[in-house]
Amino acid sequence: MADLQSFLSPEVTTIAIALLATFSIGGIIYALFEPQLSGRTAREKRMKSVAVRNSAAIDATRKARDGDRRRKSVQDQLKEFEAREKKKQQRAARLTLDERIDQAGLSWSKRGFxxxxxxxxxxLGLVGLTASGSLIVTLGLMFVGGFGVPRFYLARRRKKRIEAFLNELPNAVDVIVRGTKAGLPLGECVQIVAAEAREPIKTExxxxxxxxxxxxTLAEAxxxxxxxxxxxxxxxxAIVVMIQSQSGGSLSEALGNLSKVLRERKAMKGKIVAMSQExxxxxxxxxxxxxxVIGALSVLSPSYMMLLFTDPAGNIIIVASGLWMLTGIFIMKKMIAFDF
Structure with a gap:
């Protein structure tokens, strides 16, 4: 007992308490700063940053894959449209009479034409027979009247209608763009154009x-x-609407770009017309x-010009000259026709 009391003297007790306090404080400090001291916090940060980078890389890869898939889809659709366009161009060279009449905006039938x-x-045959009395001239005018004048009139009406369509198409596309930006569906925008636009946009x-x-469906129509x-x-x-219907995207933005392209093509066409006017x-x-010259000579010297109408050789000269004139006019027309 005396030994235990001597062992638990005040000095020993103070030292023991000091040691316990030191170990306690040391344990607390170790528990607080052990992650930093052992590098576990830095390791966890690195793991998180790697995980974030991996997720970002995965997202970027996924987006790139989706973009590549969509781009491939658009390219496939464009190739399909190009093939269709080539077929249409080949078919346009052999349009039927009914199709030409329809494109000219006429309500005629083939029988009416x-x-x-x-x-x-x-x-024209009656005019030629009355004016010249020559059978060759009469037959030539009848040929021109039967095959030339109607087809010339039909081609001119068709050209005028197509030009009017091109002039009004950018305005129609702008109406659709404003409607889609306002939240209207594409079908209602097309109905607005069909009700308010000018001809021939209105009819089409x-x-x-x-x-x-x-x-x-609207895209097919x-x-x-x-x-x-x-x-x-x-x-x-047609291509813009078809791609948007199949691949998605902002229709108003695509149609806005299309409207800009159409107006730029229209301006370019006007410049070409102005430059080729000379x-x-x-x-x-x-x-x-x-x-x-023929008209002036007919007034100044009628007897000199009447030989072309009364003499068979003169009739042949008139027909040959007319053919040469038509050939020259056709060549000049091709030379000044600019395509873009």
Whole structure:
């Protein structure tokens, strides 16, 4: 007992308490700073940063894969549209008479066009017979009236209608862009254009609306527009709508870009027309000179010119000269026709 009391003297107790306090404080400090001292915190931070980078890389890879998939889908669709366009161009060279009449905006039937051709042939033949009394001249004018005048009129009406379509198409696309930005669906925007636009846009978009009512999808209905209006601008519109319907994306942005392209093409066409106007004026003057000379000589010296109408050799000269004139006019027209 005396030994235990001597062992638990105040000095020993103080030392023991000091040691316990030291170990306690040391344990607390070790528990607080052990992660930093052992590098576990840095390791965890590195693991988190690696995980974040991996997730970011995975997301980037996924987005790139989705972009590549969508880009490939768009490229496949463009290739398909290009193949269709080539077929349409090949088919456009052999358009039927009914298709040409429809593109000209006429309500004629094939029978009505034939009747119109016969009437033109009879009228010009009667004029030629009355003016010259020559059978060759009469037959030549009948040929021109039966095969030339009706087809020239049909081609001119078709060209004018296509030009009017190209002039109004950017405005129609702008209406669709504003409607889609305002939250309207594409079908309602097309109906607005069909109701408010000018001809021939009004008629063509009304046909799209009518095709929708028959159960055809809007993209398929618009895809038929280039067959009725064989121009690149109509094909652009069909391609944009078809790609958007299959691949998604912002339709208003795509159509806005299309409207900008259409207006730039229109401005470029105007510049080309202005630059080629001098050549067209020269061709018109050169082509009209023979007719002006014939008219002047007929007034100044009728007996000199009547030999061309009364003599068989003169008739042959008139026919040959007319053919040469037509050949020259055709060549000049091809020389001043610019495509872009």
């Amino acid at each position: 034939i009747v119109f051709s016969v009437i033109c042939a009879l009228v 978009f009304r046909r799209i609306v009518e095709a929708q009512t028959m159960g055809i 618009i895809a038929k527009l280039p067959s009725r209006m064989p121009v690149a601008e109509a094909n652009f519109l 050549a067209k004026s020269s061709a018109a003057i050169i082509g009209s000179l023979p007719f002006l």
